[in-house]
Amino acid sequence: MKFKYVIVGAGLAGLTMAERIANVMNEKVLVIEKRSHIGGNVYDSYNDDGILIHNYGPHIFHTNDKGVYQYLSKFTKWNDFWHRVLTYVDGNLVPMPITVETINKLYKLNLSCSQVEEFLKEQAEDISEIKTSRDVALSKVGRDIYEKIFETYTRKQWGVDPGDLDTSVISRIPIRLNRDTRYFADKYQGMPSHGYTRMCENMVANKNIKIMLNTDYKEVIDQIEYDKMIYTGPTDEFYNYKHGKLSYRSIQFQFETFDKEEFQEAPVVNYPNDYDYTRITEFKKLTWQEHKKTTICKEFPCSEGEPYYPFPTKDCKARFALYEEDMKKEENVLFLGRLAEYRYYNMDAVVRRALDLFLEVSS
Numbered sequence: 001m002k003f004k005y006v007i008v009g010a011g012l013a014g015l016t017m018a019e020r021i022a023n024v025m026n027e028k029v030l031v032i033e034k035r036s037h038i039g040g041n042v043y044d045s046y047n048d049d050g051i052l053i054h055n056y057g058p059h060i061f062h063t064n065d066k067g068v069y070q071y072l073s074k075f076t077k078w079n080d081f082w083h084r085v086l087t088y089v090d091g092n093l094v095p096m097p098i099t100v101e102t103i104n105k106l107y108k109l110n111l112s113c114s115q116v117e118e119f120l121k122e123q124a125e126d127i128s129e130i131k132t133s134r135d136v137a138l139s140k141v142g143r144d145i146y147e148k149i150f151e152t153y154t155r156k157q158w159g160v161d162p163g164d165l166d167t168s169v170i171s172r173i174p175i176r177l178n179r180d181t182r183y184f185a186d187k188y189q190g191m192p193s194h195g196y197t198r199m200c201e202n203m204v205a206n207k208n209i210k211i212m213l214n215t216d217y218k219e220v221i222d223q224i225e226y227d228k229m230i231y232t233g234p235t236d237e238f239y240n241y242k243h244g245k246l247s248y249r250s251i252q253f254q255f256e257t258f259d260k261e262e263f264q265e266a267p268v269v270n271y272p273n274d275y276d277y278t279r280i281t282e283f284k285k286l287t288w289q290e291h292k293k294t295t296i297c298k299e300f301p302c303s304e305g306e307p308y309y310p311f312p313t314k315d316c317k318a319r320f321a322l323y324e325e326d327m328k329k330e331e332n333v334l335f336l337g338r339l340a341e342y343r344y345y346n347m348d349a350v351v352r353r354a355l356d357l358f359l360e361v362s363s
């Protein structure tokens with residue numbers, strides 16, 4: 001059988017492309033995935049106790065992109081979920097991101113919104129050129145809050161000082177001069193009502209789509225006839241590491257189930273300064289599942305293991321730029337997604353990229 005398109009990787013990037021090619025172009029498409037399941041890192045499943053867990057860490061859908069929201073809404077209904085995070089500092093749980101509540105709780109004050117603005121202005125350091133994630137934090141909140149909330153968390157998460165990471169990392173976290181304690185402020189937020197895996201299954205329910213699981217594409221690609229490849233795996237692997245390895249940050253996920261209904265006060269609690277893990281997620285608080293037990297996940301960041309986060313340092317970006325030169329020369333391969341483009345994309349950004357790429361290839 002000949003396929004017009006072969007897609008490497010059944011994450012959100014690959015599945016969005018497969019869905020569009022199969023449904024809009026009515027072409028046959030083969031998806032090759034080395035894991036035993038579809039969904040990539042958004043995969044969720046029921047554990048032995050019957051609790052729905054996110055196997056690769058907590059995933060919360062949030063976007064301001066109406067097109068992406070409408071697109072995914074064809075495959076799932078949503079629970080109207082507004083994510084909340086607490087962070088454990090000096091023995092107290094305070095809201096993240098930093099809001100008026102956070103400052104008042106941290107410093108045992110009772111400031112108004114405008115007083116908090118003044119307070120942060122006094123704390124903030126004057127940095128002429130913002131070059132790193134450390135500069136971002138110091139220039140917005142000053143040294144004390146930087147040390148309490150960002151410095152050690154970031155060292156744990158990335159294994160380097162925030163001064164070695166580009167501005168994009170800590171810039172993900174807003175500073176709010178109001179009392180909005182939601183983790184994300186985006187217009188559309190939610191949890192797929194029946195989980196991400198069900199959503200992904202609905203995306204690929206089309207007889208034009210064939211999926212080969214448990215298969216590294218390199219083992220089979222020579223035996224497959226196709227016109228174009230859409231590659232969503234790591235770029236360095238595609239090129240047999242000819243310019244050296246790209247660094248990715250990995251995480252060991254440690255799941256624990258307790259014989260009680262509730263474990264913690266919020267869906268996610270961050271631990272910037274205590275323990276080796278960065279955060280604990282309690283899944284029932286994301287999914288609203290009712291169950292007499294509860295399952296949590298502790299995240300232990302590490303450098304070896306599955307590639308989850310592209311590493312935003314100067315050296316890594318320079319190395320990726322070498323690969324990008326090769327990527328531009330490919331005539332039959334399109335590179336897409338968090339691993340292939342080496343970008344710290346959220347789910348919505350990956351779907352947007354895939355929808356845009358589809359328009360390019362189909363026009």
Ligand code: FAD
Pocket residue numbers: 008009010011012013014032033034035039040041042056057058059060061062215216217218232233234251308309336337338339345346347348350
């Ligand atoms: P992936 O999901 O990584 O898919 C790539 C697929 O390619 C994988 O399944 C992989 O097995 C496969 N593959 C690789 N090499 C090969 C090969 N040689 N042969 C065959 N298959 C191969 N985003 C949000 O919007 N909200 C969140 O709350 C959020 N939380 C996150 C928490 C964690 C811990 C992590 C790691 C990410 C989180 N994200 C979140 C980001 C989200 O996971 C990504 O944006 C999205 O999954 C990227 O999709 P992708 O298809 O590009 O990559």
Ligand code: UDP
Pocket residue numbers: 087096149150151153154157169170172173270272
């Ligand atoms: N961060 C931090 N303290 C926190 C939460 C986040 O220093 O309590 C920093 C850390 O460097 C992290 C980045 O902000 O990698 C982005 O946080 P986010 O919650 O977006 O991380 P993700 O969910 O992508 O792992």
